[in-house]
Amino acid sequence: MRAIVYRQYGGPETLELAEVPEPKVGPDSVLVAVRAASVNPVDWKLREGYLDGMLDTFFPATPGWDLAGVVESTGVSVPEFTAGDEVIGYARKDIVRDGTYAEKVAAPVRALARKPSNLSWTQAAGLPLAGLTAYQSLRALRLTAEDTLVVHAAAGGVGSLAVQLARDTGARVIGTASERNHDYLRSLGAEPVSYGEGLPDRLREAGPVTAAFDTVGGEAVRVTRELGVPAERIVSVADPGVLEFGGSYVFVRPDPADLAALVELAEAGRLTVEVAETFPLEKAADAQRRSAEGHTRGKIAIEIS
Known part of the structure; x- marks a missing residue:
């Protein structure tokens, strides 16, 4: 073969x-x-x-x-x-x-x-991989409809699925992305914010943010901490350094029950x-x-x- x-x-x-x-x-x-x-x-x-x-x-x-x-x-x-x-x-x-x-x-x-x-x-x-990554990370955040979640790199493979899953809980979602992807994020139900210089100020204007999901690492984690998001409500799949200040690092694992849940959401038209x-x-x-x-x-x- x-x-x-x-x-x-x-x-x-x-x-x-x-x-x-x-x-x-x-x-x-x-x-x-x-x-x-x-x-x-x-x-x-x-x-x-x-x-x-x-x-x-x-x-x-x-x-x-x-x-x-x-x-x-x-x-x-x-x-x-x-x-x-x-x-x-x-x-x-x-x-x-x-x-x-x-x-x-x-x-x-x-x-x-x-x-x-x-x-x-x-x-x-x-x-599978991107969906499970988003699903297991958001579960760690215990999102509710009262939350405002920022998703860093929200237009990417993991980020775009995280946006949809978070919106499905009723949470408000702010997504960082380049301007060319802003309409795409709006179509998923997120409020887009351009990344780059001045991002903390733009997020403060859009906030207050109560939880954060990072798919980038490095600068994105620093920006999230500047916003005053509680450490236990910050999850990263890109930067194990979040563990140093009490955040969570998620390395996705195979889980047939979680994967079946994603399939059900997709078939219900709530995830694409x-x-x-x-x-x-x-x-x-x-x-x-x-x-x-x-x-x-x-x-x-x-x-x-």
């Missing part, structure tokens, strides 16, 4: 299309014929070796943790799915080797849920996925280059079959 692999850490030029063996299906796994995968910043960070201290990488490695596809077969201890089921998954494992930029993936059953019937394959592939650009499998390097630019609205998808 075809898959994208890299044989050493390095830039996007290390990615190549290769023929690799079809994966074996363990007792708790599901063999999925992948229709689409999505590109996340963690994909190229892993490729460049930034997470080598956290996860063992075995070369040649195939990138990718998100998928949408059709079940081909199941492990002997998997009653949840049968051949022909359409599924999505955040197929992260404890090692880096057999990712989702491939025609077939043996995914842990704990990583899967049924595909939302009203989303395309590329939209569905963009939901913006796909900014789609690439064929053989252009995965270009897809990762685009992701690394850091200015994508919504998600980048890879069509596989």
Whole structure:
């Protein structure tokens, strides 16, 4: 079968299309014929070796943790799915080797849920990692309809889903973004604020802010603290430094119940996925280059079959 692999850490030029063996299906796994995968910043960070201290990488490695596809077969201890089921998954494992930029993936059953019937394959592939990241982060904030939440980089893949999930709770949402994405944020129910110099003053004018969700790190965390948001109401998925002053750092985990909740929201029309650009499998390097630019609205998808 075809898959994208890299044989050493390095830039996007290390990615190549290769023929690799079809994966074996363990007792708790599901063999999925992948229709689409999505590109996340963690994909190229892993490729460049930034997470080598956290996860063992075995070369040649195939990138990718998100998928949408059709079940081909199941492990002997998997009653949840049968051949022909359409599924999505955040197929992260404890090692880096057999990712989702491939025609077939043996995914842990704990990583899967049924595909939302009203989303395309590329939209569905963009939901798991980003959706779970937003869902689990906002749960840590315990938002209510009385809150005003600021989402930093609200037009990105995680940010745009966080906006929708927060609005679904009734909370008021302020989203930082470049001006070209302001109409997009308004369409999601957020009040846009331009990032850059003077951001703290603009947020104060729009506030008062009672909670913050950071997908950027660094300066965004500093700005949030300047607003006087209580430490326990600041969550970051980009900067572990928030832990130093009592904030929360979230590294998303596979959770079939959380993923199923996202599917229900999508099918109810309360959550959607913006796909900014789609690439064929053989252009995965270009897809990762685009992701690394850091200015994508919504998600980048890879069509596989």
